[in-house]
Amino acid sequence: MDRSTITRAVGEVRPLLADRGSTVSPGVRLWSLTEVVDHLGTGGKTGIIDDTEIRVRRPAVGRKDRDRFISGKNKQNAVKTMVVTDEDGRVLFCSPAKPGSCADITHARQLGLVELLADGPAVEILADVGYQGLGAQTGGRVITPPHRKFKKNAPDWYEEMHECQRKAHSSRRIRVEHGIAHLKNRRALARHLGRREHISDTVQAVAGLLSHQQIADPASARQL
Numbered sequence: 413m414d415r416s417t418i419t420r421a422v423g424e425v426r427p428l429l430a431d432r433g434s435t436v437s438p439g440v441r442l443w444s445l446t447e448v449v450d451h452l453g454t455g456g457k458t459g460i461i462d463d464t465e466i467r468v469r470r471p472a473v474g475r476k477d478r479d480r481f482i483s484g485k486n487k488q489n490a491v492k493t494m495v496v497t498d499e500d501g502r503v504l505f506c507s508p509a510k511p512g513s514c515a516d517i518t519h520a521r522q523l524g525l526v527e528l529l530a531d532g533p534a535v536e537i538l539a540d541v542g543y544q545g546l547g548a549q550t551g552g553r554v555i556t557p558p559h560r561k562f563k564k565n566a567p568d569w570y571e572e573m574h575e576c577q578r579k580a581h582s583s584r585r586i587r588v589e590h591g592i593a594h595l596k597n598r599r600a601l602a603r604h605l606g607r608r609e610h611i612s613d614t615v616q617a618v619a620g621l622l623s624h625q626q627i628a629d630p631a632s633a634r635q636l
Contacts, residue, residue: 426610429617434504435624445523446532448496448505453533458499460538460588461525463516464595465490466509467603468611481608483512491608493615494519495595501587502626503595506619508612516542529553538585557581594622 433443442448452459470489471478483490490512496505510519520526520543529535529550537554539546546554558577562570596602598618604611 423610426613426617429620430613432617432620432624434506434620435627436502436504437627442504445496445505445507445525446528449528449532449535451504452498452535458536458538458584459504460497460499460585461494461520461543462540462585462588462592463492463494463519463542464592465492465512466601466611466615468608469605471608477511480511480513484515486512488512491604491611492516492519493612494523495588495592495619497588497591499584499587501590503591503619503623506595506615509608509615516540517545520546525554526550538581538588540585555581595619 431443433441435441436451442451448459451457465483465486465488467488467490468481471481481489481491483492491509492512492514493509494505494507494516495503497503507519507523510522514522525537526546526549529537530553535553537550539554539556541557543554544556544559547556558574558581560566560574566574595615595618600606600614601618604614606614
């Protein structure tokens, strides 16, 4: 079989897989962030969000938006996608990719998360420090690690209390890291070597396949 035939077949199948959405139970799928928020609210479940970066090839010299792909955190050329999991670590949603220079909180706002949480059902969303500020905009529905009230010379009792609160939040939020790790097990998401305009479909296709696998194989889902 010729290489061009395989490339054409992959190009045809990729968007079909991306449009399948994430499977949450047999016959039930979620396609949008709105449906994810409604699903969490209806089931009384906690959602967890985090952005993950995927390394990509450096844009060509002279391209006007070349610097947009440089991640401020990892200092590498990357795109990022926001991942939403439930409290068991099952992947519910992966957003289309944005250039790596986009801040996590800005990405969440652009996806409409603030409006969905402010106007939608009462949902608890756990997030890391990259989303601090969303709690005030969503009526406390986005929960981030506690702020430090003392920048220096903090009392011993405060250090101990703050550390306990931080660890408690981290232990609840760690499930999204496990979900992201399972996504990154696919080589295409460990480092994407294809065209950047295909990365959104690739991410969502892999997320759909992973969510189906987690439902089809409950034993693997429990290992999350």
